[in-house]
Amino acid sequence: MAKNITPKEKNYSQWYQDVIRAAELADNAPVRGCMVVRPNGYGIWENIQAVFDRAFKETGHVNAYFPLLIPNSFMEKEAQHVEGFAPECAVVTRAGGSELEEPYVIRPTSETVIGYMYSQWVQSWRDLPILINQWCNVMRWEKRPRLFLRTSEFLWQEGHTAHATREEALAETMLMLDVYRRMMQENLALPVIHGEKSMNERFPGADNTFSCEAMMSDGKALQAGTSHFLGQNFAKAFDITYQDKNGKIEYAWTTSWGTSTRMIGAIIMTHSDNDGLVLPPRVAPVKAAIIPISSDEAKLSDSLAPTAMKLSNELNAALGCLGVAVDRQFHMRPGDRFFHHLQRGVPLRIELGEREFDESRVTIVRRDNSKKEQVSFDAAPARVKELLDDIQKNMYDKALAFREQNTRDVSSLDEMKDFFRKNTNGGFARAYFDGSPDDEKDIKDSTGGATIRCMPTEDESRGKCVYTGKEGARRCIFAKAY
Protein backbone atom coordinates (compact mmCIF):
# COMPACT_ATOMS: atom_id res chain seq x y z
CA MET A 1 0.00 0.00 0.00
CA ALA A 2 1.32 3.40 -0.96
CA LYS A 3 2.05 5.48 2.09
CA ASN A 4 1.72 8.81 0.28
CA ILE A 5 -1.92 8.18 -0.61
CA THR A 6 -4.87 8.36 1.79
CA PRO A 7 -7.06 5.27 1.25
CA LYS A 8 -10.25 6.18 -0.59
CA GLU A 9 -12.36 4.47 2.07
CA LYS A 10 -10.95 6.87 4.64
CA ASN A 11 -11.33 10.16 2.81
CA TYR A 12 -12.32 10.15 -0.84
CA SER A 13 -11.52 13.81 -1.55
CA GLN A 14 -8.11 13.48 0.01
CA TRP A 15 -7.48 10.27 -1.91
CA TYR A 16 -8.34 12.06 -5.16
CA GLN A 17 -5.90 14.85 -4.47
CA ASP A 18 -3.20 12.46 -3.30
CA VAL A 19 -3.47 10.43 -6.50
CA ILE A 20 -3.10 13.57 -8.61
CA ARG A 21 -0.09 14.69 -6.63
CA ALA A 22 1.61 11.29 -6.60
CA ALA A 23 1.07 10.87 -10.35
CA GLU A 24 2.29 14.42 -11.00
CA LEU A 25 -0.78 15.23 -13.07
CA ALA A 26 -1.37 18.78 -11.86
CA ASP A 27 -0.55 21.38 -9.24
CA ASN A 28 -2.41 24.32 -7.80
CA ALA A 29 -1.48 27.56 -9.54
CA PRO A 30 -0.77 30.87 -7.80
CA VAL A 31 -4.14 32.06 -9.13
CA ARG A 32 -7.24 31.04 -7.19
CA GLY A 33 -8.92 27.95 -8.55
CA CYS A 34 -6.47 27.55 -11.41
CA MET A 35 -4.26 24.56 -12.04
CA VAL A 36 -0.98 23.85 -13.70
CA VAL A 37 -1.35 20.76 -15.83
CA ARG A 38 1.95 18.92 -15.56
CA PRO A 39 3.45 16.81 -18.37
CA ASN A 40 1.93 13.52 -17.21
CA GLY A 41 -1.51 15.11 -17.01
CA TYR A 42 -1.14 17.06 -20.23
CA GLY A 43 -0.05 13.87 -22.00
CA ILE A 44 -3.43 12.36 -21.13
CA TRP A 45 -5.18 15.44 -22.48
CA GLU A 46 -3.18 15.28 -25.72
CA ASN A 47 -4.24 11.67 -26.22
CA ILE A 48 -7.87 12.51 -25.47
CA GLN A 49 -7.67 15.39 -27.94
CA ALA A 50 -6.24 13.12 -30.62
CA VAL A 51 -9.05 10.55 -30.48
CA PHE A 52 -11.86 13.07 -30.07
CA ASP A 53 -10.52 15.39 -32.76
CA ARG A 54 -10.38 12.53 -35.20
CA ALA A 55 -13.98 11.56 -34.41
CA PHE A 56 -15.14 15.15 -34.95
CA LYS A 57 -13.41 15.30 -38.31
CA GLU A 58 -14.81 11.92 -39.32
CA THR A 59 -18.28 13.35 -38.76
CA GLY A 60 -17.59 16.33 -40.99
CA HIS A 61 -16.45 19.01 -38.56
CA VAL A 62 -13.53 21.38 -38.98
CA ASN A 63 -11.50 23.29 -36.42
CA ALA A 64 -11.26 27.07 -36.08
CA TYR A 65 -10.37 29.59 -33.40
CA PHE A 66 -12.39 32.45 -31.94
CA PRO A 67 -11.09 35.12 -29.51
CA LEU A 68 -10.75 34.78 -25.75
CA LEU A 69 -12.48 38.11 -25.05
CA ILE A 70 -16.15 38.69 -25.68
CA PRO A 71 -17.80 42.13 -25.68
CA ASN A 72 -20.01 42.35 -22.62
CA SER A 73 -22.99 43.35 -24.74
CA PHE A 74 -22.82 40.01 -26.60
CA MET A 75 -23.36 38.11 -23.38
CA GLU A 76 -26.50 40.11 -22.69
CA LYS A 77 -28.24 39.37 -25.96
CA GLU A 78 -29.66 36.01 -24.91
CA ALA A 79 -31.66 36.39 -21.70
CA GLN A 80 -31.27 32.87 -20.29
CA HIS A 81 -27.61 32.77 -21.27
CA VAL A 82 -26.65 35.94 -19.43
CA GLU A 83 -28.64 34.89 -16.39
CA GLY A 84 -26.85 31.56 -16.26
CA PHE A 85 -23.33 32.77 -16.84
CA ALA A 86 -23.12 36.32 -15.48
CA PRO A 87 -22.39 35.22 -11.89
CA GLU A 88 -19.31 33.30 -12.91
CA CYS A 89 -17.80 35.57 -15.55
CA ALA A 90 -14.41 37.24 -15.17
CA VAL A 91 -14.37 40.65 -16.85
CA VAL A 92 -11.55 42.77 -18.25
CA THR A 93 -12.18 46.46 -17.65
CA ARG A 94 -8.75 47.99 -18.14
CA ALA A 95 -6.22 47.61 -20.93
CA GLY A 96 -3.42 49.70 -22.37
CA GLY A 97 -3.31 51.82 -19.23
CA SER A 98 -6.87 53.09 -19.42
CA GLU A 99 -10.44 52.11 -18.75
CA LEU A 100 -12.09 50.23 -21.63
CA GLU A 101 -15.14 51.79 -23.23
CA GLU A 102 -16.91 48.45 -23.07
CA PRO A 103 -15.80 45.68 -20.69
CA TYR A 104 -14.71 42.36 -22.18
CA VAL A 105 -15.82 39.10 -20.68
CA ILE A 106 -13.26 36.29 -20.63
CA ARG A 107 -15.20 33.57 -22.47
CA PRO A 108 -17.03 31.11 -20.24
CA THR A 109 -18.24 29.50 -23.53
CA SER A 110 -18.38 30.92 -27.04
CA GLU A 111 -21.98 30.70 -28.30
CA THR A 112 -22.18 34.48 -28.43
CA VAL A 113 -19.06 35.42 -30.41
CA ILE A 114 -19.52 32.46 -32.68
CA GLY A 115 -23.19 33.35 -33.17
CA TYR A 116 -22.13 36.87 -34.11
CA MET A 117 -19.67 35.57 -36.70
CA TYR A 118 -22.14 33.03 -38.06
CA SER A 119 -24.63 35.84 -38.67
CA GLN A 120 -22.07 37.40 -40.99
CA TRP A 121 -21.14 34.17 -42.71
CA VAL A 122 -24.63 32.90 -43.37
CA GLN A 123 -26.75 34.44 -46.17
CA SER A 124 -28.15 31.57 -48.15
CA TRP A 125 -29.37 28.03 -47.46
CA ARG A 126 -26.27 27.05 -49.44
CA ASP A 127 -24.07 28.37 -46.59
CA LEU A 128 -25.52 25.78 -44.22
CA PRO A 129 -24.70 23.72 -42.36
CA ILE A 130 -21.66 25.21 -40.63
CA LEU A 131 -19.88 22.54 -38.62
CA ILE A 132 -17.08 24.10 -36.56
CA ASN A 133 -15.20 22.98 -33.46
CA GLN A 134 -12.60 24.80 -31.42
CA TRP A 135 -10.10 23.58 -28.86
CA CYS A 136 -9.46 26.30 -26.31
CA ASN A 137 -9.48 27.44 -22.71
CA VAL A 138 -12.46 29.01 -20.95
CA MET A 139 -12.90 30.69 -17.60
CA ARG A 140 -15.71 30.23 -15.09
CA TRP A 141 -15.23 31.69 -11.65
CA GLU A 142 -16.58 28.70 -9.74
CA LYS A 143 -17.26 28.86 -6.03
CA ARG A 144 -15.56 25.65 -5.13
CA PRO A 145 -12.68 24.55 -7.35
CA ARG A 146 -11.33 21.02 -7.49
CA LEU A 147 -8.46 19.89 -9.70
CA PHE A 148 -9.73 18.77 -13.13
CA LEU A 149 -13.37 18.59 -11.97
CA ARG A 150 -13.98 22.27 -11.58
CA THR A 151 -11.20 24.81 -12.09
CA SER A 152 -11.56 28.52 -12.79
CA GLU A 153 -9.82 28.04 -16.09
CA PHE A 154 -10.11 24.79 -17.98
CA LEU A 155 -9.28 23.31 -21.35
CA TRP A 156 -12.04 22.01 -23.52
CA GLN A 157 -13.48 21.64 -26.96
CA GLU A 158 -16.66 23.36 -28.03
CA GLY A 159 -18.48 22.46 -31.21
CA HIS A 160 -20.87 25.01 -32.71
CA THR A 161 -23.06 24.19 -35.64
CA ALA A 162 -25.77 25.99 -37.58
CA HIS A 163 -28.39 24.26 -39.71
CA ALA A 164 -31.27 25.09 -42.01
CA THR A 165 -33.82 22.90 -40.29
CA ARG A 166 -34.85 21.91 -36.82
CA GLU A 167 -34.59 18.21 -37.71
CA GLU A 168 -31.04 18.55 -38.95
CA ALA A 169 -29.95 20.42 -35.82
CA LEU A 170 -31.61 17.84 -33.60
CA ALA A 171 -29.89 15.06 -35.52
CA GLU A 172 -26.55 16.84 -35.03
CA THR A 173 -27.18 17.15 -31.29
CA MET A 174 -27.85 13.43 -31.03
CA LEU A 175 -24.99 12.49 -33.34
CA MET A 176 -22.43 14.30 -31.20
CA LEU A 177 -23.88 12.91 -28.01
CA ASP A 178 -23.32 9.48 -29.47
CA VAL A 179 -19.79 10.35 -30.61
CA TYR A 180 -19.03 11.36 -27.02
CA ARG A 181 -20.50 8.17 -25.63
CA ARG A 182 -18.50 6.04 -28.03
CA MET A 183 -15.21 7.88 -27.48
CA MET A 184 -15.58 7.73 -23.70
CA GLN A 185 -16.40 4.04 -23.70
CA GLU A 186 -13.81 2.97 -26.26
CA ASN A 187 -10.89 5.17 -25.27
CA LEU A 188 -11.39 6.30 -21.68
CA ALA A 189 -12.94 2.98 -20.57
CA LEU A 190 -15.80 4.98 -19.06
CA PRO A 191 -19.22 3.33 -19.21
CA VAL A 192 -21.56 6.27 -19.60
CA ILE A 193 -25.30 6.65 -19.69
CA HIS A 194 -26.40 9.16 -22.30
CA GLY A 195 -29.70 10.89 -22.29
CA GLU A 196 -31.77 14.02 -21.98
CA LYS A 197 -31.34 16.42 -19.09
CA SER A 198 -34.25 17.61 -16.98
CA MET A 199 -35.34 21.25 -17.27
CA ASN A 200 -33.50 22.12 -14.08
CA GLU A 201 -30.20 21.00 -15.54
CA ARG A 202 -30.47 22.58 -18.97
CA PHE A 203 -27.74 24.75 -20.46
CA PRO A 204 -28.67 28.45 -20.19
CA GLY A 205 -30.15 29.34 -23.56
CA ALA A 206 -30.77 25.80 -24.80
CA ASP A 207 -34.12 24.29 -25.78
CA ASN A 208 -32.79 20.92 -24.73
CA THR A 209 -29.61 19.47 -23.24
CA PHE A 210 -28.25 15.94 -23.41
CA SER A 211 -25.33 14.51 -21.48
CA CYS A 212 -23.10 11.52 -20.84
CA GLU A 213 -23.13 10.55 -17.18
CA ALA A 214 -20.49 8.39 -15.53
CA MET A 215 -20.43 6.83 -12.07
CA MET A 216 -17.38 7.53 -9.94
CA SER A 217 -15.99 4.92 -7.55
CA ASP A 218 -17.66 6.68 -4.60
CA GLY A 219 -21.07 6.27 -6.20
CA LYS A 220 -21.49 9.88 -7.27
CA ALA A 221 -22.29 10.89 -10.83
CA LEU A 222 -20.13 13.03 -13.05
CA GLN A 223 -21.34 14.73 -16.20
CA ALA A 224 -18.59 13.98 -18.68
CA GLY A 225 -19.92 15.67 -21.80
CA THR A 226 -22.91 17.64 -23.02
CA SER A 227 -24.67 18.27 -26.31
CA HIS A 228 -27.17 21.10 -26.61
CA PHE A 229 -30.02 21.73 -29.00
CA LEU A 230 -30.16 25.53 -28.99
CA GLY A 231 -33.25 25.84 -31.16
CA GLN A 232 -33.38 29.30 -32.71
CA ASN A 233 -32.55 31.13 -29.48
CA PHE A 234 -29.04 32.20 -30.45
CA ALA A 235 -29.99 32.61 -34.10
CA LYS A 236 -32.60 35.15 -33.01
CA ALA A 237 -30.28 36.88 -30.52
CA PHE A 238 -27.51 37.22 -33.11
CA ASP A 239 -29.59 37.39 -36.26
CA ILE A 240 -28.30 34.26 -37.94
CA THR A 241 -30.66 34.23 -40.91
CA TYR A 242 -30.60 32.72 -44.38
CA GLN A 243 -32.71 32.88 -47.51
CA ASP A 244 -34.29 29.52 -48.25
CA LYS A 245 -34.92 27.94 -51.64
CA ASN A 246 -38.15 29.91 -51.96
CA GLY A 247 -36.46 33.21 -51.24
CA LYS A 248 -37.90 33.46 -47.76
CA ILE A 249 -35.75 34.70 -44.81
CA GLU A 250 -35.48 32.12 -42.05
CA TYR A 251 -33.63 31.82 -38.76
CA ALA A 252 -31.01 29.08 -38.55
CA TRP A 253 -31.08 26.31 -35.94
CA THR A 254 -27.94 25.87 -33.86
CA THR A 255 -26.28 23.34 -31.59
CA SER A 256 -23.29 23.29 -29.30
CA TRP A 257 -21.44 20.47 -27.57
CA GLY A 258 -18.47 20.23 -25.27
CA THR A 259 -16.11 18.05 -23.31
CA SER A 260 -13.33 19.21 -21.06
CA THR A 261 -10.33 18.32 -18.92
CA ARG A 262 -12.97 17.17 -16.45
CA MET A 263 -12.78 13.84 -18.29
CA ILE A 264 -9.35 13.39 -16.73
CA GLY A 265 -11.03 13.68 -13.33
CA ALA A 266 -13.56 11.07 -14.47
CA ILE A 267 -10.76 8.70 -15.47
CA ILE A 268 -9.03 9.15 -12.11
CA MET A 269 -12.18 8.63 -10.05
CA THR A 270 -13.39 5.69 -12.10
CA HIS A 271 -10.26 3.58 -12.33
CA SER A 272 -7.62 4.54 -9.79
CA ASP A 273 -6.88 2.62 -6.59
CA ASN A 274 -5.16 3.15 -3.26
CA ASP A 275 -1.74 2.68 -4.87
CA GLY A 276 -2.28 5.56 -7.25
CA LEU A 277 -3.32 6.38 -10.78
CA VAL A 278 -4.70 3.71 -13.10
CA LEU A 279 -4.93 4.76 -16.74
CA PRO A 280 -6.71 3.19 -19.69
CA PRO A 281 -3.90 2.23 -22.11
CA ARG A 282 -5.42 4.15 -25.05
CA VAL A 283 -4.96 7.52 -23.33
CA ALA A 284 -1.98 6.71 -21.10
CA PRO A 285 0.98 8.90 -22.09
CA VAL A 286 3.25 5.98 -21.19
CA LYS A 287 1.65 2.67 -22.06
CA ALA A 288 4.65 0.56 -21.17
CA ALA A 289 7.92 1.39 -19.42
CA ILE A 290 10.99 -0.63 -20.29
CA ILE A 291 13.23 -0.93 -17.27
CA PRO A 292 16.78 -2.12 -17.83
CA ILE A 293 18.15 -3.53 -14.60
CA SER A 294 21.70 -4.45 -13.71
CA SER A 295 24.20 -3.75 -10.98
CA ASP A 296 26.93 -3.84 -13.61
CA GLU A 297 27.18 -0.35 -15.10
CA ALA A 298 29.19 -1.36 -18.12
CA LYS A 299 26.66 -3.99 -18.98
CA LEU A 300 23.86 -1.47 -18.58
CA SER A 301 25.31 1.10 -20.92
CA ASP A 302 26.87 -1.32 -23.42
CA SER A 303 24.16 -3.87 -23.88
CA LEU A 304 21.00 -3.49 -21.81
CA ALA A 305 20.25 0.16 -22.60
CA PRO A 306 20.79 -0.15 -26.36
CA THR A 307 18.65 -3.27 -26.41
CA ALA A 308 15.93 -1.43 -24.47
CA MET A 309 16.02 1.38 -27.03
CA LYS A 310 15.70 -1.09 -29.87
CA LEU A 311 12.81 -2.82 -28.16
CA SER A 312 11.01 0.46 -27.47
CA ASN A 313 11.32 1.43 -31.15
CA GLU A 314 9.85 -1.88 -32.19
CA LEU A 315 7.04 -1.59 -29.67
CA ASN A 316 6.20 1.95 -30.72
CA ALA A 317 6.11 0.87 -34.33
CA ALA A 318 3.82 -2.02 -33.46
CA LEU A 319 1.51 0.20 -31.41
CA GLY A 320 1.63 3.09 -33.85
CA CYS A 321 2.48 5.63 -31.17
CA LEU A 322 5.24 6.92 -28.90
CA GLY A 323 3.81 5.37 -25.76
CA VAL A 324 6.71 3.10 -24.88
CA ALA A 325 9.49 4.72 -22.90
CA VAL A 326 12.81 3.51 -21.59
CA ASP A 327 13.34 4.16 -17.90
CA ARG A 328 16.86 5.55 -17.59
CA GLN A 329 16.88 5.97 -13.82
CA PHE A 330 19.64 3.39 -13.61
CA HIS A 331 20.94 4.75 -10.32
CA MET A 332 17.64 4.04 -8.61
CA ARG A 333 16.82 0.75 -7.02
CA PRO A 334 14.46 -1.42 -9.06
CA GLY A 335 11.76 -1.23 -6.41
CA ASP A 336 11.75 2.56 -6.53
CA ARG A 337 11.51 2.53 -10.30
CA PHE A 338 8.59 0.09 -10.31
CA PHE A 339 6.80 2.17 -7.74
CA HIS A 340 7.33 5.35 -9.76
CA HIS A 341 5.56 3.88 -12.80
CA LEU A 342 2.88 2.28 -10.66
CA GLN A 343 1.87 5.60 -9.17
CA ARG A 344 1.85 7.33 -12.53
CA GLY A 345 -0.60 4.83 -13.96
CA VAL A 346 1.68 3.12 -16.46
CA PRO A 347 -0.27 -0.01 -17.46
CA LEU A 348 2.68 -2.29 -18.26
CA ARG A 349 6.22 -2.66 -17.06
CA ILE A 350 8.79 -4.46 -19.12
CA GLU A 351 11.68 -5.62 -17.04
CA LEU A 352 14.87 -6.11 -18.98
CA GLY A 353 17.57 -7.43 -16.72
CA GLU A 354 20.52 -9.72 -16.74
CA ARG A 355 18.30 -12.64 -15.96
CA GLU A 356 16.13 -12.12 -19.00
CA PHE A 357 18.86 -10.78 -21.22
CA ASP A 358 20.95 -13.88 -21.06
CA GLU A 359 18.01 -15.82 -22.32
CA SER A 360 16.90 -13.19 -24.84
CA ARG A 361 13.68 -12.75 -22.97
CA VAL A 362 11.85 -9.92 -21.26
CA THR A 363 9.46 -9.99 -18.36
CA ILE A 364 6.14 -8.21 -18.85
CA VAL A 365 4.37 -7.23 -15.66
CA ARG A 366 1.01 -5.55 -15.18
CA ARG A 367 0.76 -2.40 -13.13
CA ASP A 368 -0.93 -4.13 -10.23
CA ASN A 369 1.60 -6.97 -10.33
CA SER A 370 -1.27 -9.37 -10.95
CA LYS A 371 0.37 -11.13 -13.88
CA LYS A 372 3.98 -11.65 -14.75
CA GLU A 373 5.10 -13.38 -17.89
CA GLN A 374 8.25 -13.96 -19.89
CA VAL A 375 8.30 -13.63 -23.63
CA SER A 376 11.03 -13.59 -26.23
CA PHE A 377 12.14 -10.32 -27.80
CA ASP A 378 10.53 -11.20 -31.09
CA ALA A 379 7.19 -11.99 -29.53
CA ALA A 380 7.13 -8.90 -27.30
CA PRO A 381 5.49 -6.34 -29.63
CA ALA A 382 2.51 -8.52 -30.44
CA ARG A 383 2.09 -9.60 -26.84
CA VAL A 384 2.29 -6.06 -25.47
CA LYS A 385 -0.35 -4.93 -27.91
CA GLU A 386 -2.56 -7.82 -26.87
CA LEU A 387 -2.08 -7.13 -23.18
CA LEU A 388 -2.85 -3.43 -23.54
CA ASP A 389 -6.08 -4.24 -25.37
CA ASP A 390 -6.92 -6.73 -22.67
CA ILE A 391 -6.29 -4.21 -19.89
CA GLN A 392 -8.37 -1.61 -21.70
CA LYS A 393 -11.27 -4.03 -22.00
CA ASN A 394 -11.02 -5.25 -18.42
CA MET A 395 -11.04 -1.69 -17.11
CA TYR A 396 -14.25 -0.97 -18.97
CA ASP A 397 -15.87 -4.21 -17.84
CA LYS A 398 -14.87 -3.60 -14.25
CA ALA A 399 -16.24 -0.05 -14.27
CA LEU A 400 -19.47 -1.25 -15.87
CA ALA A 401 -19.88 -4.03 -13.29
CA PHE A 402 -19.32 -1.50 -10.51
CA ARG A 403 -21.98 0.77 -11.94
CA GLU A 404 -24.45 -2.06 -12.24
CA GLN A 405 -23.78 -3.19 -8.68
CA ASN A 406 -24.52 0.31 -7.50
CA THR A 407 -27.63 0.92 -9.55
CA ARG A 408 -31.07 0.14 -8.22
CA ASP A 409 -34.62 0.44 -9.44
CA VAL A 410 -36.77 2.35 -7.02
CA SER A 411 -40.52 2.61 -7.28
CA SER A 412 -41.40 4.95 -4.44
CA LEU A 413 -40.12 8.13 -2.87
CA ASP A 414 -39.46 6.34 0.42
CA GLU A 415 -37.38 3.74 -1.36
CA MET A 416 -35.41 6.53 -3.02
CA LYS A 417 -34.82 8.32 0.27
CA ASP A 418 -33.71 5.07 1.80
CA PHE A 419 -31.30 4.37 -1.07
CA PHE A 420 -29.58 7.72 -0.73
CA ARG A 421 -29.63 7.77 3.04
CA LYS A 422 -28.15 4.32 3.62
CA ASN A 423 -24.86 4.91 1.90
CA THR A 424 -23.20 8.26 1.83
CA ASN A 425 -23.70 8.65 -1.90
CA GLY A 426 -25.91 5.74 -2.84
CA GLY A 427 -25.24 5.28 -6.51
CA PHE A 428 -27.66 5.47 -9.42
CA ALA A 429 -31.35 5.14 -8.65
CA ARG A 430 -33.52 4.36 -11.66
CA ALA A 431 -37.03 5.67 -11.29
CA TYR A 432 -39.95 6.83 -13.39
CA PHE A 433 -40.52 10.52 -12.97
CA ASP A 434 -42.96 12.94 -14.49
CA GLY A 435 -43.01 15.75 -11.95
CA SER A 436 -42.31 19.45 -12.28
CA PRO A 437 -38.93 21.14 -11.77
CA ASP A 438 -40.08 21.99 -8.25
CA ASP A 439 -40.92 18.34 -7.60
CA GLU A 440 -37.39 17.45 -8.66
CA LYS A 441 -36.01 20.04 -6.24
CA ASP A 442 -38.10 18.53 -3.51
CA ILE A 443 -36.56 15.13 -4.18
CA LYS A 444 -33.15 16.77 -4.06
CA ASP A 445 -33.86 18.28 -0.66
CA SER A 446 -35.33 15.13 0.83
CA THR A 447 -32.57 12.79 -0.39
CA GLY A 448 -29.61 14.93 0.57
CA GLY A 449 -28.81 16.03 -2.96
CA ALA A 450 -29.97 13.48 -5.53
CA THR A 451 -31.01 15.00 -8.85
CA ILE A 452 -31.97 13.71 -12.27
CA ARG A 453 -28.71 13.10 -14.10
CA CYS A 454 -30.43 12.19 -17.32
CA MET A 455 -33.30 10.33 -18.95
CA PRO A 456 -31.51 7.51 -20.78
CA THR A 457 -32.05 7.73 -24.52
CA GLU A 458 -32.03 3.99 -24.92
CA ASP A 459 -34.64 3.37 -22.24
CA GLU A 460 -38.04 3.76 -23.81
CA SER A 461 -40.01 2.12 -21.03
CA ARG A 462 -42.78 4.02 -19.27
CA GLY A 463 -44.12 3.62 -15.74
CA LYS A 464 -45.64 5.17 -12.66
CA CYS A 465 -44.01 8.40 -11.47
CA VAL A 466 -42.32 8.04 -8.06
CA TYR A 467 -43.42 11.51 -7.11
CA THR A 468 -46.83 12.19 -8.61
CA GLY A 469 -48.00 8.61 -9.10
CA LYS A 470 -49.01 9.40 -12.68
CA GLU A 471 -48.63 6.61 -15.25
CA GLY A 472 -46.63 6.97 -18.46
CA ALA A 473 -43.61 8.65 -16.88
CA ARG A 474 -40.13 8.37 -18.42
CA ARG A 475 -37.34 6.56 -16.69
CA CYS A 476 -34.70 8.78 -15.07
CA ILE A 477 -31.34 8.24 -13.43
CA PHE A 478 -31.20 9.95 -10.04
CA ALA A 479 -27.85 10.45 -8.31
CA LYS A 480 -25.81 12.81 -6.24
CA ALA A 481 -23.42 14.57 -8.58
CA TYR A 482 -20.08 16.35 -8.66
Added chain:
RNA sequence: CGGGAUGUAGCGCAGCCUGGCUAGCGUACCUGCAUGGGGUGCAGGUGGUCGGAGGUUCGAAUCCUCUCAUCCCGACCA
Protein backbone atom coordinates in the same frame (compact mmCIF):
# COMPACT_ATOMS: atom_id res chain seq x y z
C1' C B 1 -21.18 33.41 -0.97
C1' G B 2 -22.76 30.85 4.17
C1' G B 3 -20.79 27.16 8.22
C1' G B 4 -16.12 24.71 10.04
C1' A B 5 -10.76 24.10 9.97
C1' U B 6 -5.69 25.01 8.58
C1' G B 7 -1.32 28.10 6.91
C1' U B 8 5.97 26.82 10.44
C1' A B 9 12.02 23.59 5.07
C1' G B 10 9.81 20.40 -1.43
C1' C B 11 5.92 17.32 1.35
C1' G B 12 3.74 15.87 6.31
C1' C B 13 3.72 17.88 11.17
C1' A B 14 5.22 19.57 16.64
C1' G B 15 5.92 24.16 19.20
C1' C B 16 1.20 28.70 20.21
C1' C B 17 -2.96 27.86 25.47
C1' U B 18 1.09 30.09 29.76
C1' G B 19 5.61 35.50 24.69
C1' G B 20 12.21 34.79 26.24
C1' C B 21 18.94 31.25 24.43
C1' U B 22 20.86 29.69 17.79
C1' A B 23 12.71 27.42 15.82
C1' G B 24 12.44 21.50 16.13
C1' C B 25 10.90 16.34 14.22
C1' G B 26 9.67 12.79 10.15
C1' U B 27 10.26 12.42 5.05
C1' A B 28 12.42 14.26 0.64
C1' C B 29 17.09 16.33 -1.18
C1' C B 30 22.93 16.35 -1.31
C1' U B 31 27.70 13.46 0.01
C1' G B 32 30.09 8.77 1.39
C1' C B 33 30.06 3.52 2.18
C1' A B 34 27.37 -0.86 1.93
C1' U B 35 23.14 -2.51 -0.95
C1' G B 36 20.05 -3.61 -5.33
C1' G B 37 14.04 -7.82 -9.28
C1' G B 38 7.77 -3.98 -5.32
C1' G B 39 9.01 2.40 -1.35
C1' U B 40 17.22 -0.12 1.24
C1' G B 41 20.59 0.49 5.71
C1' C B 42 24.14 3.40 8.35
C1' A B 43 26.86 8.01 8.88
C1' G B 44 27.43 13.13 7.73
C1' G B 45 25.19 17.54 5.49
C1' U B 46 22.13 21.58 2.65
C1' G B 47 17.58 23.98 3.16
C1' G B 48 12.94 28.23 7.07
C1' U B 49 12.77 36.56 7.23
C1' C B 50 7.08 30.65 11.05
C1' G B 51 1.19 32.93 4.52
C1' G B 52 1.11 38.64 4.21
C1' A B 53 0.35 43.65 6.52
C1' G B 54 -0.28 46.39 10.82
C1' G B 55 -0.48 46.63 16.24
C1' U B 56 0.77 45.41 21.70
C1' U B 57 5.67 44.48 24.11
C1' C B 58 12.35 45.45 26.26
C1' G B 59 11.28 41.00 23.28
C1' A B 60 6.16 37.82 18.90
C1' A B 61 5.85 31.45 15.32
C1' U B 62 3.22 32.36 20.10
C1' C B 63 -1.27 37.80 22.05
C1' C B 64 -4.74 41.46 19.10
C1' U B 65 -6.75 43.53 14.28
C1' C B 66 -7.04 43.21 9.15
C1' U B 67 -5.90 40.50 4.76
C1' C B 68 -4.66 36.46 1.36
C1' A B 69 -4.64 31.34 0.31
C1' U B 70 -5.90 26.25 0.87
C1' C B 71 -8.99 22.16 2.70
C1' C B 72 -13.83 20.02 4.48
C1' C B 73 -19.49 20.59 4.52
C1' G B 74 -23.40 23.42 1.71
C1' A B 75 -25.46 26.57 -2.66
C1' C B 76 -23.31 26.87 -8.32
C1' C B 77 -21.15 24.39 -12.60
C1' A B 78 -17.89 21.10 -18.07
